[in-house]
Amino acid sequence: MTVQALIKPNTYFDSxxxxxxxxxxxxxxxxxxAIIAMGTEMNKEVMKNVGLMTPEVEEAKTSxxxxxxxxxxxxxxxxxxxxxxxxxxxKNTTKGKSEVKYSTISSAAQGNxxxxxxxxxxxxxxxxxEARKALENNxxxxxxxxxxxxxxxxxxxxxxxxxxxxxxxxxxxxxxIGNVALCFANAVRKGNIGIVAASxxxxxxxxxxxxxxxxxxxxxxxxGGRDLKEEVGGVMMLDGIQALxxxxxxxxxxxxxxPPAPSVEEKVLAKIKTCKKPVVVWFxxxxxxxxxxxxxxxxxxxxxxxxxxxxxxxxxxxxxxxRALNIPLIEEVRTKLTPEQKYIRGLFSGGTLCDEAMHAAMxxxxxxxxxxxxxxEYRLKDRYTSQEHTFIDFGDDEYTQGKPHxxxxxxxxxxxxxxxxxxxxxxxxxxxFVLGYGAHEDPVGAFLPAFIEAKQQAExxxxxxxxxxxxxxxxxxPQNLDEQINKLLAAGVxxxxxxxxxxxxxxxxxxxxx
Numbered sequence: 293m294t295v296q297a298l299i300k301p302n303t304y305f306d307s308x309x310x311x312x313x314x315x316x317x318x319x320x321x322x323x324x325x326a327i328i329a330m331g332t333e334m335n336k337e338v339m340k341n342v343g344l345m346t347p348e349v350e351e352a353k354t355s356x357x358x359x360x361x362x363x364x365x366x367x368x369x370x371x372x373x374x375x376x377x378x379x380x381x382x383k384n385t386t387k388g389k390s391e392v393k394y395s396t397i398s399s400a401a402q403g404n405x406x407x408x409x410x411x412x413x414x415x416x417x418x419x420x421x422e423a424r425k426a427l428e429n430n431x432x433x434x435x436x437x438x439x440x441x442x443x444x445x446x447x448x449x450x451x452x453x454x455x456x457x458x459x460x461x462x463x464x465x466x467x468x469i470g471n472v473a474l475c476f477a478n479a480v481r482k483g484n485i486g487i488v489a490a491s492x493x494x495x496x497x498x499x500x501x502x503x504x505x506x507x508x509x510x511x512x513x514x515x516g517g518r519d520l521k522e523e524v525g526g527v528m529m530l531d532g533i534q535a536l537x538x539x540x541x542x543x544x545x546x547x548x549x550x551p552p553a554p555s556v557e558e559k560v561l562a563k564i565k566t567c568k569k570p571v572v573v574w575f576x577x578x579x580x581x582x583x584x585x586x587x588x589x590x591x592x593x594x595x596x597x598x599x600x601x602x603x604x605x606x607x608x609x610x611x612x613x614x615r616a617l618n619i620p621l622i623e624e625v626r627t628k629l630t631p632e633q634k635y636i637r638g639l640f641s642g643g644t645l646c647d648e649a650m651h652a653a654m655x656x657x658x659x660x661x662x663x664x665x666x667x668x669e670y671r672l673k674d675r676y677t678s679q680e681h682t683f684i685d686f687g688d689d690e691y692t693q694g695k696p697h698x699x700x701x702x703x704x705x706x707x708x709x710x711x712x713x714x715x716x717x718x719x720x721x722x723x724x725f726v727l728g729y730g731a732h733e734d735p736v737g738a739f740l741p742a743f744i745e746a747k748q749q750a751e752x753x754x755x756x757x758x759x760x761x762x763x764x765x766x767x768x769x770p771q772n773l774d775e776q777i778n779k780l781l782a783a784g785v786x787x788x789x790x791x792x793x794x795x796x797x798x799x800x801x802x803x804x805x806x
């Protein structure tokens with residue numbers, strides 16, 4: 293295998309588009325590996341680390357577009373570059389529509405005076421600068437970009453706060469504003485429940501469960517993952533609560549996050565105390581007593597948060613299908629697992645979904661490890677090697693160096709599934725499959741051959757391999773929800789009806805002696 297690179301000088305594409313194009317490029321016949329990215333030093337470092345550095349890449353400027361391909365022959369390179377060029381051509385063709393392009397945020401704002409939101413998806417080196425321009429033009433901002441300094445984040449959020457604007461992000465991957473799903477979000481009905489979240493997939497999960505219970509969303513405001521840190525101070529979380537309190541259409545507010553810094557938690561609880569609307573709080577691993585004392589409605593897990601929200605919004609509890617855990621199934625699976633099959637392996641594309649399942653396991657086991665464990669003692673020593681009960685967030689930065697997010701590109705997670713399925717000490721593998729805008733067009737389908745082969749291999753070795761699959765999505769999403777679920781069932785995979793149930797089932801399947 294050799295590497296060839298094509299440099300397109302002064303050609304810019306945003307990071308969201310390039311992630312999608314890189315995924316499609318890697319699916320072209322004959323391509324061993326491909327990366328399409330801007331020529332920033334960070335992207336060059338990634339290419340160097342994965343063996344894709346060439347002299348042309350080394351010389352590329354930050355304003356240049358890099359297309360680098362690993363393949364076996366000149367004929368395959370020619371075919372690959374032609375295929376990639378067709379991907380760009382397809383992207384730039386809008387059937388039946390005229391498209392106006394602007395070179396700056398200021399010109400776009402002037403050309404669209406009714407616009408009130410800018411999505412920033414440029415490289416992190418430039419993201420803060422562009423966000424400032426948007427705020428100066430009185431635009432709310434959703435910043436998909438990451439690798440933005442915390443100092444810039446603090447400054448941007450203070451500017452937005454003073455101007456009465458939203459500054460969602462950096463690293464904000466999900467929002468629903470004015471009933472429009474942005475970036476990684478699901479299609480859910482309009483309703484009277486608002487969400488403020490420091491978690492992308494966590495907010496997706498709660499919005500989808502609200503939809504399933506018959507409720508709907510007014511606004512879903514993302515804050516970015518660092519908003520509740522001590523340094524940032526929860527500016528966006530507090531402003532988001534205020535925005536939803538002021539919104540006449542919103543009757544109930546839901547907060548989603550990992551536990552805030554203590555000083556930030558105090559601010560959020562003080563805000564809840566004065567809020568005129570009911571507030572449901574799902575802080576993973578949070579403290580019920582503090583939340584209830586502040587007048588909030590504590591939720592231990594995601595489905596519980598959604599259920600409390602719809603009930604507070606006026607739903608009739610007697611008409612809701614709560615999808616309780618299948619106790620007979622738990623007992624059946626326990627009898628199939630051998631005494632040696634003691635461990636859970638969680639392989640997730642969503643960080644909060646991973647966290648939720650991990651916390652469920654931690655309630656009964658003291659040997660739970662993860663790449664996102666907050667306690668250093670339970671951090672994986674080697675991300676390629678599992679320890680006892682292991683839960684991996686494949687969307688974490690260490691797994692996405694040089695690769696698109698696992699909700700777009702399943703390859704890294706697929707390799708790990710094959711590895712874990714061979715381990716005779718594993719009883720259960722639990723996985724999420726995220727639907728919605730921006731996600732893979734057939735996330736379950738990408739895993740089906742591996743599922744079938746792994747279960748057959750385990751059976752030949754005289755053991756049962758239990759696989760739990762949870763599909764995060766609604767019937768309104770671009771992918772077909774029922775079709776995805778039916779593919780799981782046809783492959784002999786146990787379908788979990790929610791993230792909450794997926795974590796609880798995985799835990800209960802491997803509990804011994806109950």
